Amino acid sequence: MTGLTLVHLYPREMNIYGDTGNMLVLRKRLAWRGLDATVVPVSVGDPLPADADILLGGGGQDATQGDIGADFVSRAATLRAMADDGVVMLGICGTYQLFGHEFLTKDGRRIAGTGVLDVTTTGSDTRLIGNNHVESPWGRLVGFENHSGLTRLGSGVQPLGRTLSGRGNNGEDATEGAVRANVFGTYLHGPVLAKSPGFADELLRRAFARRGDPVELAPLDDSLALAAAEVAVGRPR
Amino acid sequence: MDIRPADLLPIWLGKLTLLALRLSGRRGTALPGLVVEKLFPRFLPRRLAALRHGVVVVTGTNGKTTTTKMVATVLGQRYPVLTNDTGGNFVRGVLTSLVMQSSWLGRSSAEVAVLELDEAHAVRFCEVYQPERLLLLNVLRDQLDRFGEIDTTAQILGKVAARTTEHVVLNRDDPRLVALAPGLPAEVGYFGVAPELRAMFPTDDELYGGPVRIADQPASAVLESVELGLTTQVELTVAGERLAVELRAEGAHNAQNAAAAAAIALTLGLDPQTIAAGLLAVEPAFGRGQSFSVAGRRVVLQLVKNPAGFRQSLRTVESLRPAATVIAINDDYADGRDMSWLWDVEFASFLQGKSGHLLTSGSRAADMAVRLRYDELAVDGVNPELAGAVDEAVSLVKPDETVVVFATYTAMWHLHQVLEERVG
Numbered sequence: 001m002t003g004l005t006l007v008h009l010y011p012r013e014m015n016i017y018g019d020t021g022n023m024l025v026l027r028k029r030l031a032w033r034g035l036d037a038t039v040v041p042v043s044v045g046d047p048l049p050a051d052a053d054i055l056l057g058g059g060g061q062d063a064t065q066g067d068i069g070a071d072f073v074s075r076a077a078t079l080r081a082m083a084d085d086g087v088v089m090l091g092i093c094g095t096y097q098l099f100g101h102e103f104l105t106k107d108g109r110r111i112a113g114t115g116v117l118d119v120t121t122t123g124s125d126t127r128l129i130g131n132n133h134v135e136s137p138w139g140r141l142v143g144f145e146n147h148s149g150l151t152r153l154g155s156g157v158q159p160l161g162r163t164l165s166g167r168g169n170n171g172e173d174a175t176e177g178a179v180r181a182n183v184f185g186t187y188l189h190g191p192v193l194a195k196s197p198g199f200a201d202e203l204l205r206r207a208f209a210r211r212g213d214p215v216e217l218a219p220l221d222d223s224l225a226l227a228a229a230e231v232a233v234g235r236p237r
Numbered sequence: 238m239d240i241r242p243a244d245l246l247p248i249w250l251g252k253l254t255l256l257a258l259r260l261s262g263r264r265g266t267a268l269p270g271l272v273v274e275k276l277f278p279r280f281l282p283r284r285l286a287a288l289r290h291g292v293v294v295v296t297g298t299n300g301k302t303t304t305t306k307m308v309a310t311v312l313g314q315r316y317p318v319l320t321n322d323t324g325g326n327f328v329r330g331v332l333t334s335l336v337m338q339s340s341w342l343g344r345s346s347a348e349v350a351v352l353e354l355d356e357a358h359a360v361r362f363c364e365v366y367q368p369e370r371l372l373l374l375n376v377l378r379d380q381l382d383r384f385g386e387i388d389t390t391a392q393i394l395g396k397v398a399a400r401t402t403e404h405v406v407l408n409r410d411d412p413r414l415v416a417l418a419p420g421l422p423a424e425v426g427y428f429g430v431a432p433e434l435r436a437m438f439p440t441d442d443e444l445y446g447g448p449v450r451i452a453d454q455p456a457s458a459v460l461e462s463v464e465l466g467l468t469t470q471v472e473l474t475v476a477g478e479r480l481a482v483e484l485r486a487e488g489a490h491n492a493q494n495a496a497a498a499a500a501i502a503l504t505l506g507l508d509p510q511t512i513a514a515g516l517l518a519v520e521p522a523f524g525r526g527q528s529f530s531v532a533g534r535r536v537v538l539q540l541v542k543n544p545a546g547f548r549q550s551l552r553t554v555e556s557l558r559p560a561a562t563v564i565a566i567n568d569d570y571a572d573g574r575d576m577s578w579l580w581d582v583e584f585a586s587f588l589q590g591k592s593g594h595l596l597t598s599g600s601r602a603a604d605m606a607v608r609l610r611y612d613e614l615a616v617d618g619v620n621p622e623l624a625g626a627v628d629e630a631v632s633l634v635k636p637d638e639t640v641v642v643f644a645t646y647t648a649m650w651h652l653h654q655v656l657e658e659r660v661g
């Protein structure tokens with residue numbers, strides 16, 4: 001079996017809250033099972049690999065998000081086609097916002113997104129900051145949110161889960177994140193996959209299934225990660 | 238400093254508050270300052286304005302405490318210095334220092350104040366008093382759960398620089414700081430490191446893969462070379478003169494801090510030889526590479542707060558050669574609640590085969606262990622209880638061997654107390 005191609009979107013620009021750790025988690029969870037992976041960093045101007053299996057993108061600073069915004073949006077059609085083709089995508093925070101239709105800033109500017117997910121984000125004056133976790137079909141997702149954009153979901157997506165402790169997408173409707181088929185968006189940093197091993201394996205399983213190589217992922221000892229998740233859930237926001 | 242009758246009341250009040258705290262066995266640095274601040278809001282600016290050589294504010298993300306100690310020690314070669322070295326990294330701590338260093342008759346010999354302030358408190362301080370001098374060390378990602386973004390932090394520092402009246406000394410190797418220079422009312426100067434050392438001191442953007450940028454600003458103090466061992470041997474060019482200095486504060490980052498301290502000292506008229514003598518006399522600051530002798534073992538306590546600082550501190554493992562390493566991560570407000578930053582530090586190359594026994598501790602001991610596991614480092618113990626973890630590490634090593642403890646802010650404070658008790 002050939003290894004998975006893991007695409008890291010803007011690893012330098014969109015990396016502010018340790019989201020690169022998600023890539024490390026996926027890589028190691030493959031390696032520990034004797035499965036190969038190739039990581040392809042994609043920065044401004046670089047081509048997107050046609051054989052991408054999983055595509056990850058993290059959060060950035062507001063200013064940086066502006067720097068890469070045009071490049072990101074120029075890939076909108078390609079990204080939508082990849083999403084329709086079942087490529088597994090995980091966008092955190094800034095990348096999640098750019099997966100959406102648009103971002104309306106506080107001062108009324110409209111920044112176009114890619115429309116990969118049916119969500120829209122508006123800027124606000126308050127930052128939603130703190131520990132957060134949601135229950136999902138792939139186990140408890142545990143992380144830390146830090147964003148001022150408020151995201152509302154359209155009918156074309158489902159929330160990733162209900163927020164139990166945090167503010168979530170917008171601080172109002174108790175939803176966190178969005179999912180459509182194999183595309184996931186979330187505000188959970190942490191990095192989210194570190195303390196949500198079931199979710200990490202779900203992404204890998206879907207990537208193999210899409211290629212027609214369904215695998216039985218050998219179980220790993222995740223007792224530390226689950227213990228760390230349990231601690232995190234019990235900590236103040 | 239002359240006695241002003243109006244100052245006697247606040248000084249007495251502050252001293253009595255401090256006395257009451259001590260008698261009740263507490264060691265607060267904020268309360269006396271708070272009392273004086275509330276009742277006598279003009280006391281602080283009036284006392285500071287009376288200092289012959291004014292106020293030096295030291296701020297930035299990393300290295301504030303050690304650099305403040307360096308500046309205070311260097312300036313102490315020439316002037317009586319007032320400084321907030323009691324760990325009161327805020328305006329009230331400054332007030333407490335003022336009260337403590339004045340006599341009951343209101344006399345203080347201090348001629349210059351060297352104040353460590355974090356970014357947010359520096360802004361608040363500048364609203365009360367416009368400092369004569371400002372030393373800006375760096376802007377790195379740290380406590381983003383408190384400040385939001387690193388660019389926001391840079392803007393905050395810009396406000397402090399704009400309020401400074403005489404000299405602003407900037408790290409020329411940090412582009413976010415260099416960008417603050419245009420339009421400042423004060424005279425701008427720089428410190429820096431030699432181009433061939435630049436890779437050892439990555440800026441925030443460089444840490445995350447950006448190209449290394451060589452500055453072209455002329456610097457009055459430049460770090461030319463650094464050799465790490467049990468002590469740190471550095472060479473500096475200060476006002477054109479080459480100096481060789483042995484620092485007791487460990488790590489390359491402290492060699493860079495020495496250049497910063499030298500540059501600000503020059504603006505106060507100190508000559509290079511006096512600066513060198515001052516740097517030689519600097520001892521490690523509270524919990525920043527301090528050594529404790531516990532049951533014949535050497536325990537070194539290193540504060541870690543953010544990815545850049547953690548990387549710099551991890552480099553000391555190479556020279557300390559520990560037989561055990563403890564990483565203690567708390568997530569109280571002062572530590573930062575977000576654990577994401579642990580994933581911005583690469584541990585394998587610093588610890589693989591060099592750490593000795595490896596233990597994690599603190600409220601997020603499990604998070605730290607997960608992080609190390611993904612760097613393929615074997616963890617020998619996960620014990621959230623701080624004292625227990627350090628005792629275990631000490632028990633695992635032989636006499637004369639070294640235990641290194643990396644600890645976040647509140648974990649460091651707690652362990653400092655524990656280690657002082659263990660030294661007995």
